[in-house]
Structures are given as C-alpha cells and as structure tokens.
Amino acid sequence: MNIDHRVIALIDMDCFYVQVEQRLQPEFLGKPCGVSQYYTWKGGGLIAVNYEARDFGVKRGMRGEQAKELCPDFHIFHVQEVNGKANLNRYRDASADVFRVLNANFKLVEKASIDEAYIDLTEDVQKLKDKKLQLTINDFSTTHLAGFTTKTEDERIEILNKWLNDCQLDDEKRNYDLLLGAYLIEQIRKKIKDQTGFFCSAGIARNKILAKLCCGFNKPKKQTIFTQSDIDHIFDKTPVQKIQGLGGKAGERVVELFQVEYIGQLRKYSLDMLQTSMGEKDGCWLFNLIRGIETTPVSNRNLYKSISASKNFPGKTCLDTIDKIRTWCYNLAEDVFNRLEKDRAENKRRAKLLTVICTLATNETITRSCPINEYSIDRFANDTLRILKQYNKNSLTSNIYTPVIHHIGISAGKFLDNINTKSIADLFSKQTTKIETITSTENIINCQEEEEEEEDNNTEENILEKPTTTTLPIQGDFFRKFQKFDEQTKIQLKSENKTTTSSSSITSFFSRYTSNENILNCSPNKIDDHYITCSKCHKSILIWNMPEHEDFHYAHELQIEENKTNSIIKSSKTIKRKNTNQTLDSFINKKSKM
DNA sequence: CATTTTGACGCT
C-alpha cells in the first residue's frame, strides 16, 4: 500500500468536557455553558466552552467571571475537586466510553488526546470498495468539502453532489477512497452519538496533518474531506501556525526565516533552501507537507504511557513550608495511586518509574526520578518529599522551605506488562494469558518503530516468529495489524533510503514527524554514553534500565531453580519452557532498546 | 499573584 494512498480520519469531540457535564445534566443542553476549575478565584479558569457560549465571545482560558460579563446566561460547570485538587476522572471515563466504540469498529485507532482519535481507514475502505455501494447525498448529511465555504444547506448539497458524482463516475483524481472514508466516518459518528450521547466533528484526508487541519473547517457536528487537489488553494490561505506542530516557536521561526504568513508561500522555496535553513529533516518534512505528503503513521496505542497528577501554586498560594509540601505530596500521590491501581487491574501492568517535577521561585524546573517498587500512597508521597527536600536551602530543622515552590507534579511511567503480584517469578507463569499476548505484541511494534541501532537480530522474520509461538484467538487480529504496519515501513525504508549529508543548523523542531527515511538516518552513537554492559549477559543496557534488567536476571534464576525442582512435569512443561525462553528473549530485546 | 492539568515525544 502506497503511503500516499492512505485514508486517515481525525475525530474530535466537540467541546468535550461540556458535553460530559451536559450528559449528566441534560437540562443545560442548548444553553451557553463552560467547564471551569477552581471557581473561588474569579470564577475559575475555563477549560471548555460550548458553541452557544462562543457566540458571545467566551473563550477557553477565560475566567468564569469574565465569561459571565460577556454572556449573563452563561452556565459554569465545575470540575470535581478531590483533596483541593482538580480531578479529571469524569472526563477520562467518558473518553473511555468513546474509545470503546472506536476500538470496537476499527482496527487502527490512535488516542491522540482525551477527546481526539486518529483512525487509519485504508483497509476498511478497500473492503468497502468490493461492496460497490451506490452512495447518495443522503449518506453524507454532515459532510463538507475543504476549500468550499457554503453558506446554505442547498449550497452544500449542490457542491457535494457534484463532487460525489464526479468521483463515483470517473475517479481520475483518486477521490473515491476519501468518499468511502467519509461514508465510514458519517456512520461511526452516528454510532458514537447513539452509544455515548456525544457529538463530534471529523476530518478525512490522506494524512494526519491534513485530517487534523480540515477537521477544524466545519464544527461542530460536521465533518470535512480534504482532497489532494485542493491543497494549493487551501494552503495559500492557511496561516503557518495552523499546521499542527507549527503552533509554537517552530512556526514562528518558519515565519521569520522565510518571511511568509501562509504555509503555501513556502512552495517557492526549493528543497535545498528549506533544508539549508531548517535542517535536513525539518526541511524535508516541510517540503513534502506543503505538497500534501506526510507519512507519520497512525499508531495503534490504546494505553497511557504515563499517569500523572500536578498542581500549580501561583503567587501567594506558593508552598513555603515543609508541612504544606508534605500535604500536597500526599494529595498528588493519592490521585496517582488511585489511577495506577485502576490501570493495574484493567491492564495487568505496573509503572516502574516515579518522576517528580517541580518549579521553584527561582523559575527553574527540576525533574527527578526514582524507581517504583510498590504501589503505595506513603511511598509515592515520601519519595516525592525526599526529592523536594534536596532543593531546600533552609536549615533541615526549620519548617520553612526556600525557595518557595510554585508547581509540583508526580508522574508514573515505564510500565512493565504482566506483573501483577509481588513475586517476580509470576512474571513467567502468567506469560500465556490473553492480555499478555496483546501487550507484548504491542511492545514489539513499538520497538520496531523506535529502534535503529539493533543489528540483525530483530529482522522481520524474528519479530514475526515471536507472537506466533503463543497461539490465542485474539492474537491473530493484532498480529495482522502489525504485519501491515511492517510492510509499510519496509517499503518506505527502501524507497526513501538516502544518506545524511549535514547536520542541521537549527534545533530540530519537527522531529515528531520524522519520516521513516530519517529514522534510518538517526545516529545511535549519540546516546552511547548511556549504555553499560550487563555483567551477566554482556548485553548493552541503557543505564537507567539496569535495575529492571537485574530484576530480569533474578527472575530468570528463580525460573531455572523452579524447573530443576519440578522435573516431574513433562509434556506441558516442555512446551511451557519453550514459551518461556521465547518470552525471555523478547524481554531482553525489549529491555535493551528502551 | 493566577490559562490548569494533563499527556506525548525529541534532544542531549
């Protein structure tokens, strides 16, 4: 499958937090509303505003009181507070409602945020083609074409109808795929509404950037198709900052360096010029992007990579005593703990690393990590407190903390799958559960995405072998997903392989869009200093993964010990040992790449 | 005083 022939959708829930609150209190449907947190100070800060309220000029980030001035009928929902801290679980749970619908209907869904999802529809569209549907305007009641601003419904129907007939009769521009994609998205949006009660908007295009961009063209409750032939005309009027990834300093730099306002104006610059100014990778990405080419894949990650709780303590509310700091360490630790416990029950995994983030009055932000050996509020809080105390310039006996703290965050990450008891040996006896198979396959996909420095031991054949050793019904589906991804990657690597010439003069701001070509070019030696050699297996291990790696050796030894003592068990045991060895290998591979 | 609280990811 050609990467440029993909069909990608971006689904964005309309003012999601407001809808979540309105679902609980339907009497506010149709009224101007917003969701704010910390209502005592100027009515709190608005983190979501519905479209009725936007008509009055109310915006996200405004104070509740300010919104009331603009719109006297404005209703403010308040984010739940637990231990004096905003708690967003209500929205996380509602998000899960939405993603259950998406995951039940599509194979390749990427959770981009609490209220946004990318879907790769390429395969679904191909299947749909065989059905030879005769689609009419009635199948596209909320669909718009990017680049055509239609003032009336009649106008929308007229333009869309013409386009619809064009691509069904003569698909010269290859737009039929997008039409089928839009058809599927009309259906899923209806399904989301029926099953969750939430409205959403969507963009359908050939890549993620375009899907994301055009999703915003018609909102709310609508969807927009971005065809390749409309790119030039639309980009000529698209401010640089509207492109995802160019909304910050990177975009400013583009505007400054090239003296442009709209992204399309970059077309007059050669690849060489873009690369000379922006660096090879970023220049290449830009050059392709403005021609409608962008290859970032939709990943099929469903689970969070980190779970965190944080709070600001601005101005006078700053934390200036150990007692206050301790209290907030506990409050934050409790939130993280509760969510980690839920995650462990649902996903059979455990976070292994605790990261503490704090901002001091000196305006410096400090990040420090420590291992998580056990889920416990006390442990999380005390670890956090211990770390924070290291930056106290005051006497250890005093309760006063200097400099004062303006922000504390606790984040748990580096999840390890299938460790749900205290016994490390259990790691191996649980290897054949359903969940295990799913997650380990996902890990392999991630490894494939990330790793560059590994030699031949992770060839396609090797990787493909691993999941097949444990045969379970649900696995097949995930396995196919992976195969497809790998196939795409391979093609890209072959066709775009070229050598690096120079290092960029500018920091790489676009690196998240790194094409596969560039993954190939990434030099591994830059992080070589972080590797040490394990004395037991002589593998190269990232230094901060060493504790886990040693856990692995310990567990391995336990396993060998167990096998010796239980030599009576026969056939089933031999099979089990085989599987175990297989998973041990993948354990090593995974570790050495993290 | 005071867009908050999350998340993901890249660079070194």
Add this chain to the structure above:
DNA sequence: AGCGTCAA
C-alpha cells in the same frame, strides 16, 4: 536521566 517543546 533530565530538560524542552507542543498540544488540548
């Protein structure tokens, strides 16, 4: 590992 950027 720790810092920085970007986004909603």
